[in-house]
Amino acid sequence: MKKLLIAAAVLVSLQAKAQQENLNNSIDPVAVDTLPPVDGYVVKSDFENRKVVPYANIRQTDIAFSKRVWREMDLREKMNQAFASPKSSLINILLEAIQEGKLRAYDPTPTKDDPNGDSFKTRLAPDQVMARFGGDSILVEEFNENNEVIGSSYQQRDFDATQVVKFRIKEDWIFDKQRSVFEARIVGIAPLITPQIPGATDMPIIPGDAAAPAAGNTGADPFDPFAVPAQNTQETTTNDAPPADAALPPVTSDAFVPQIDATPAFWVYFPEARHVLVNKEVMNRHNDATGLSYDDIFIKRMFSSYIVKQSNPEDLRIKDYLSDDMDRLFESERIKKTLMDYEQDLWSY
Template sequence: MKKSLLYVLLGIGLSLSANAQEESLHSDTLKVTEPPRDGYVMKSDIANRKVVPFAPIRQTDVAYSKRIWREIDLRDKMNQVFASPKSRLIDIIVEAIMNGELTAYDPTPTKNDPNGDSFKNVLTKEQVMARLGGDSVLVEEYNENNEVISSRYEKREFSGENVVKFRIKEDWIFDKQRGVFEPRIIGIAPLITPQIPGLSDINTSVTPSNVDPFDPFAVSNTAETTETAEDNIQPAAPVTTSIEVDPTPAFWIYFPEARHVFVNKEVVTRNNDATGLSYDDVFVKRIFSSYIVKQSNPEDLRIKDYIKEDIERLYESERIKKALMDFEQDLWSY
């Protein structure tokens, strides 16, 4: 009897305590002693994740290996997660370099490193920002006579929106010990378009001064015309001079080192806020779209070196992808 009465009193006490807490949570006079939590679920799993190491591969177990260079275009719909303002990939990389968590390597080709992607020469933080266009810029002040009265240097902030492509260097390896044919990413490089002085002046249309550029049938005023059909003057057309500058790597980062940074950075997608994916997951699980720009070959040629048309280069990229998949399928017989 006494035990039953004790249980009843305990239940009443717990009920009153719960009601009091409920009222205090909905009260307008509740005093918050700690900063409020933004949301009802704290994403602590991403911050506490550790890198899952790859399976070790012995040199004697490598039956086949192929080096591939590919590019990721952030304007592709599947790759838009890399350009999200909430978690932009280039911002993560630059912040890690500035904090000393990542090492940036010089992509300049040398005699011992023709491709410039062997991770030999380290770049300083100032060199990295200069390559990304985030260094100082000269600002001049003028008077009413358009004369320079003073000048100063101002720090120019780096904008991640200018980086729309990344280059990946990877090895496709067949491990005969485990019976697995898989890619291993070696390095990642953001691509930038070099700002060459005077290039905008070269990439213009040059039109003769005595020809109306808006008249497609205009001819030079100094040309002599005759009534004979043999001396007909052809319409003058503008002469266009254009120089195409390909995006080049700003720097290279070593992917095994970058994994320790990417594993704690969540990927933001348009469809779901609770993705549970980190940038390490995206690269390891190959959740991105890309096209191949080069494969290892004796002549060290890129696809653009032996194919000039853009659409044909994409076909060649798909052919190389299919050749890798066919190699894996041909390994097994049923």
């Protein structure tokens, strides 16, 4: 009987000790110099110790089919909203790793040897990366009570992660005949930014229209080529000129509307980024205990995207030979279906 009581007491003490590792139930006053309490009942330490699961090795002679695909991921879609979570946004994770030296960024500028700018040839310094987002340092002057400059210092601008709403992904679809596996392997990831050009989207230009009157007569900005000219209330007396208050011609489909495409801010090599993403948790809308990292999300392809280009001899994007947005979407789905059909056609049932 005494042995049973001793065993029960030991079991209760072990359970209490195990609970104290997760939750501190002590009612004693906390000293000032102690560590802060645990935020929750369980310490999520498994993400810090995770390691990347390596890919299976592929030999060049075992590749029976290969196709390179570029796709874009829009964070405004419901399935991709976790990538823009303020608690763990993807762009903040990449920028933080670049500034700490854990990840290298590459210049996306096209060159003669690299027309697409995504061959990971030219590295970017961390300050060059932040300058592309408007987050570079600015000179701030210090004034005294007499409004005199007494000194100056450089301060870092705050970066707004909400300005990045799209990511471009470059990946290879490979069929390994040795393992009989058709899989996609991501090569690089790039956040997309839209250059801010003042007045570029204010007013479309209609071909054949005469130049706008002088700014002194209409009130328009002479340095803004897209400024809307004000209507003149004075009528002309000539017979060959139309009234000044005549309505402007309607904007037709032939009107030139300036469109600024989103361009990559930098490229990161995905095999390098995996060692950073594997330790970053992805926020889930429905369950906080999923235990998925960003590396799991990309490897398991738990994101929504659409194809914007596939490898071709002319090196054309979908938008280069299709102008309608709906036709581009259909072409993206056609390319996706072609890749899936290749895998299905390999087998006979």
